[in-house]
Amino acid sequence: MPIPSIIAEQLVYRYGSLLAVDQISFQVASGEIFGFLGPNGAGKSTTVKMLTGQLRPQAGQIKILGIDVARHPKQVQARIGVCFELTNLYETMSGVENLHLFARLFGVRGFDADALLRRVGLDGRGKDKVEGYSKGMKQRLMVARALVNQPDVLFLDEPTEGLDPTSAQAIRHVIREEQARGATIFLTTHDMHEADLLCDRVAFLDRGTIVALDTPHTLKQQYGERMVYVEVLAPDGTLQRREVMLDRADTPAEVAALLQGEQVVTLHSAEATLEDIFIRITGRGLAS
Amino acid sequence: MSLYRVGVLLYRELVQGPKNIIFIFAVVVPLVLSLALALLFGTLFSGKPRLGIVDEGSSRLSQSAAAMTSIRLTIFATQVELEAATRRGAIDMGVVVPADFDAQLAAGQPTTMIAYVWGESLLKDRALLSTALVAWTRQIAGQELPVTLTTTILGDTVALPWQDRILPLLILMSVVFGAMMLPASSLVSEKQHRTLTALAITPATTADVYLAKGLLGVGLSTVMALVVLALNGALNERTGLVAGVLLLGAIFSAELGIVMGVLVKDVNSLFATIKAIGLLLYAPALIALFPDIPQWIARIFPTYYLVQPVIEIVQHNARLADIAGLLGVLLALIAVTGAILAGLTRRNYRLGTV
Numbered sequence: 001m002p003i004p005s006i007i008a009e010q011l012v013y014r015y016g017s018l019l020a021v022d023q024i025s026f027q028v029a030s031g032e033i034f035g036f037l038g039p040n041g042a043g044k045s046t047t048v049k050m051l052t053g054q055l056r057p058q059a060g061q062i063k064i065l066g067i068d069v070a071r072h073p074k075q076v077q078a079r080i081g082v083c084f085e086l087t088n089l090y091e092t093m094s095g096v097e098n099l100h101l102f103a104r105l106f107g108v109r110g111f112d113a114d115a116l117l118r119r120v121g122l123d124g125r126g127k128d129k130v131e132g133y134s135k136g137m138k139q140r141l142m143v144a145r146a147l148v149n150q151p152d153v154l155f156l157d158e159p160t161e162g163l164d165p166t167s168a169q170a171i172r173h174v175i176r177e178e179q180a181r182g183a184t185i186f187l188t189t190h191d192m193h194e195a196d197l198l199c200d201r202v203a204f205l206d207r208g209t210i211v212a213l214d215t216p217h218t219l220k221q222q223y224g225e226r227m228v229y230v231e232v233l234a235p236d237g238t239l240q241r242r243e244v245m246l247d248r249a250d251t252p253a254e255v256a257a258l259l260q261g262e263q264v265v266t267l268h269s270a271e272a273t274l275e276d277i278f279i280r281i282t283g284r285g286l287a288s
Numbered sequence: 289m290s291l292y293r294v295g296v297l298l299y300r301e302l303v304q305g306p307k308n309i310i311f312i313f314a315v316v317v318p319l320v321l322s323l324a325l326a327l328l329f330g331t332l333f334s335g336k337p338r339l340g341i342v343d344e345g346s347s348r349l350s351q352s353a354a355a356m357t358s359i360r361l362t363i364f365a366t367q368v369e370l371e372a373a374t375r376r377g378a379i380d381m382g383v384v385v386p387a388d389f390d391a392q393l394a395a396g397q398p399t400t401m402i403a404y405v406w407g408e409s410l411l412k413d414r415a416l417l418s419t420a421l422v423a424w425t426r427q428i429a430g431q432e433l434p435v436t437l438t439t440t441i442l443g444d445t446v447a448l449p450w451q452d453r454i455l456p457l458l459i460l461m462s463v464v465f466g467a468m469m470l471p472a473s474s475l476v477s478e479k480q481h482r483t484l485t486a487l488a489i490t491p492a493t494t495a496d497v498y499l500a501k502g503l504l505g506v507g508l509s510t511v512m513a514l515v516v517l518a519l520n521g522a523l524n525e526r527t528g529l530v531a532g533v534l535l536l537g538a539i540f541s542a543e544l545g546i547v548m549g550v551l552v553k554d555v556n557s558l559f560a561t562i563k564a565i566g567l568l569l570y571a572p573a574l575i576a577l578f579p580d581i582p583q584w585i586a587r588i589f590p591t592y593y594l595v596q597p598v599i600e601i602v603q604h605n606a607r608l609a610d611i612a613g614l615l616g617v618l619l620a621l622i623a624v625t626g627a628i629l630a631g632l633t634r635r636n637y638r639l640g641t642v
Contacts, residue, residue, distance in 0.1 A: 092307060
């Protein structure tokens, strides 16, 4: 594994009697897109707050780019970018003014707001006040703001949630560009499809602990079951769906029986999704 | 802490501030109140007669004028300055006292004294000043008045004029409202819109953010308090000392505002808090309005140590040494509030709240 950009060791955080994060440990390699997945209340936000220096861990240690976050949060924050789930832009300022404010706070010289706005598809709207932006535009501006200091580590919290396909695609494109630049990306999301598309590795978080951590491919191989979905025409003329598990001893016979005995209309093979695997591991869905 | 980042944040506050209703209130309310009260109680347009003197020698006339508290005296260096001041209405009357004025009078020789009168001055002011000038001249000439005037004061002889009673309220309104409400409302608004969280993950520290917000409130309220004092004709030769005391008072108020901003979650709660503690904040000024109330009660309230030094300077011409005790308490209050703020900031970091 290359040199880790993020090292989290035995992190603990408790809100009163509620144990939000229970001794979690993981590492994220430089240039990796790391998915942090889990339902609401699993401890994702608390972990991200600790990683970004907003919250001091009650136990354990975090190193970002080799710097102890609890000891030197501002040193770390100078080299990371954070895109929050909820919009937190200065609404009465324009897009360009928002970006310039943060560029100055990061001490960026020769900052080109227009170029950054072009990257996220907001060119031509930079001088408009943010309060007039759509949700997708605001989210793209939030991503742009997270990039003003060309961060070495980028934290993205649900960056595409509730966005139209065009905006979501634009943000995914920027994420891949940032990875190509060499940035490490820590992606928190509910969207398993997005995690599957983007992430090199994913961690499943449930009730404050990491219950699985690996590449999506390995997780699918380890926990998923391949299926064949077959649509057949019933005698009454309606379409009916059949499911056949692959990788079992009786699978060939079951498929043959279907093909011989039924009028097969469509036949698709499919592998398990990350959500299927999450449910299988934790016994509950991501929406819970 | 970085002064550059404080500057960046302060610039944002300055640019965005005037769009905030609190900012407008902080500027407009003290001015409107000053003008309204001045009109109501006649402090602005019927104050003391203003006399200007160019004393070419060291005449006893200047000393007599300086000793008379019911006249506002300004000494000018040259006749040109005196004439210009009269022409623009800075004084009601200006006189040039020749170098040998006292000697000529004592010798019984006729002498000349040039006098300028502002054309728009009130008749009563001209009459008062003329009468006073004649009386001082007769004194210097050694002439006795042919009549002995026996005066009896009727009514409350110790009552303060209304303009003096209202001044603490105006000062508190200028300093406390601007310096406290501006940082408090700005901080709460940033919490509500979550922009404070966005700032928290930049290299800007919490201290940078608080300082930028505090500086806006301190600067604006100090200037507004000085303007209010000037409008009420309360500034004297110790304007620098007054400005310094107002600055300390504004710092204390800004600290209170930031503490409130840290503790309160939304704007509605902020206004509810202000309503709840408003009486405590303005209590010293309200007590000053009613001299029948024992005035020592005002000392219980922290804002007394903000307003009283200013009153001592502008109404009793106090020097720094005279108000050192009051300023000592004010500095202690600043230190204690600062410590509370630092504690709250550490607690927020531990709890992950901003």
